[in-house]
Amino acid sequence: MTQSWVERLRRIQAERDTWLCVGLDPSPSLIPAGVSLRDFGCAIIDATLDYACAFKPNLMFYLSFGSAGMRALEETIAHVPDDTPVILDAKFGDIRYTAEHYARAAFDVLGADAVTISPYVGMDAVTPLLDRPGKMIFVLVRSSNVTGNDFQLWPSERAPLYRFVTAQINTLARDHADQLGMIVSATQPRDLALLRSWAPSIPFLIPGIGVQAGDLGIAVQHGMTRGGTGPLIGVARAIIYASSDGDYAAAARTAAAEWAERIRVERADHKEY
Numbered sequence: 520m521t522q523s524w525v526e527r528l529r530r531i532q533a534e535r536d537t538w539l540c541v542g543l544d545p546s547p548s549l550i551p552a553g554v555s556l557r558d559f560g561c562a563i564i565d566a567t568l569d570y571a572c573a574f575k576p577n578l579m580f581y582l583s584f585g586s587a588g589m590r591a592l593e594e595t596i597a598h599v600p601d602d603t604p605v606i607l608d609a610k611f612g613d614i615r616y617t618a619e620h621y622a623r624a625a626f627d628v629l630g631a632d633a634v635t636i637s638p639y640v641g642m643d644a645v646t647p648l649l650d651r652p653g654k655m656i657f658v659l660v661r662s663s664n665v666t667g668n669d670f671q672l673w674p675s676e677r678a679p680l681y682r683f684v685t686a687q688i689n690t691l692a693r694d695h696a697d698q699l700g701m702i703v704s705a706t707q708p709r710d711l712a713l714l715r716s717w718a719p720s721i722p723f724l725i726p727g728i729g730v731q732a733g734d735l736g737i738a739v740q741h742g743m744t745r746g747g748t749g750p751l752i753g754v755a756r757a758i759i760y761a762s763s764d765g766d767y768a769a770a771a772r773t774a775a776a777e778w779a780e781r782i783r784v785e786r787a788d789h790k791e792y
Contacts, residue, residue, distance in 0.1 A: 523697035524633060524655035525722060525748055528604055532572045532749045537779045538742070538786075540606070540724070541567050542755025543576040543595065547584070549760050551767050556584055559767075560595035563759050566768040567775035573633075573751050574599055575724075578609040596630045604632045606724065606751070610659060611644065612637035618647040626651055633657060635702060635724070638684055642691065649695050657700040657724045660684050661707050661714060681710070685717050692721060700724055705733025705752075712741045719745040729757035729778070739785035754778050 532538060543560050550559050564574060581592035599605050607629060611621040625634040625648075633655035636644050648656045660681050685701070692699045701718060703711050706727035711734075715723070723742050727733030735752070742750030758778065762770030 522653065524604065524653055525697040527602070527632075528572060528722070528751070529748055531603060535569065535572060536783065537570050537572050538739075538749040538752050538782050539571050539775065539779045540573045540575050540751035540753045541571045541758055541775060542608070542726075542753050543574060543759065544580045544755045545759070546580065549763060551763055551765060554767075556581070556588060556591040557594050560591065561598045562768040563771050564595070564598055566772035567758065568600070568603065570772075570775040570779040571603065572749075573604040573606055575606040575608050575751075575753055575755070576631075577755075578607055593629055604655070605630070606633040606635065606655070606657065607631035608635050610635050610637045612639055613644060614640060615643045615647050618644055622648045622651060622654075626654055633700075635659060638687070642687060645691065645699075649691070649698050655698055655700060655722075657702050658684065658688055660688070660701045661703045661710050681714070682717065685714060688721060689718055696720065702726065704731075705735065705738040706731055708734040708737035711737055715741040722748050723750040724753065725750050726753040728752055729754040735781060736785055736789070739782060740789045752782055 541563070543563060545556055545559055550556070560576070576592060576595060581588040584591065596605050607625045609625065611618065611634060625631045634648065635657045636648070637659045638644055645656060645658060648654065688699055688701060700722040701714065702724045703714050704727035705711060705725050722744055725738045725742055728735055728738060738750060738752055742752065758771050758774040761774040
């Protein structure tokens with residue numbers, strides 16, 4: 520029987536005692552001179568693996584390098600040990616026919632274990648990706664950017680769109696409990712706490728920590744599911760760009776260790792483990 524994605528995540532979180540998800544967002548202007556895209560990503564993975572429960576490469580950062588970037592992405596994902604989940608951060612979102620090809624690209628071609636999607640076109644963007652046992656879909660519910668309010672708070676803060684998205688995810692999760700998660704930013708701490716009350720059993724992928732200065736305490740306090748699955752607390756730039764020199768990998772390891780420890784301290788303060 521195929522082990523569920525959530526089961527894999529919980530095992531890694533327990534073995535490494537971490538909720539840290541390391542984001543891989545390689546920018547041409549920030550990668551140290553003379554270091555290839557592939558070598559940069561693989562070095563970050565090797566350096567931070569002990570402190571990470573998952574890695575989250577951002578598709579568009581690699582796609583901006585053209586075909587060479589896509590080859591580097593495929594090789595970078597392949598470099599992650601098989602026991603460690605990889606989330607392709609793509610924010611896919613299109614009708615069923617296209618979504619089926621999203622699934623093939625993310626899972627079969629690139630080798631990711633999970634993918635992020637945008638639900639604006641409705642559940643057509645989600646359901647084709649649920650036909651893959653052992654894979655995970657994280658649905659964007661509450662984002663970290665200010666202009667996300669333009670749509671996510673429509674028609675009002677009392678009855679925001681993201682509440683109805685959450686209701687749809689809860690409905691789908693009745694038959695796909697270990698395949699659906701939600702993206703909820705730590706830059707929206709009140710909403711994060713509210714969303715946990717609305718979706719007590721749905722795993723959270725929580726961006727907005729690090730450079731965006733989201734609320735780590737709230738992320739920890741309300742991140743865990745009712746069943747005990749810890750959140751994936753994403754940190755990217757504050758780790759992978761801890762140094763722009765030849766010591767970038769060592770600096771990333773130090774930064775990842777510090778973030779993992781900060782999360783552990785918050786967990787202890789909130790008695791989450």
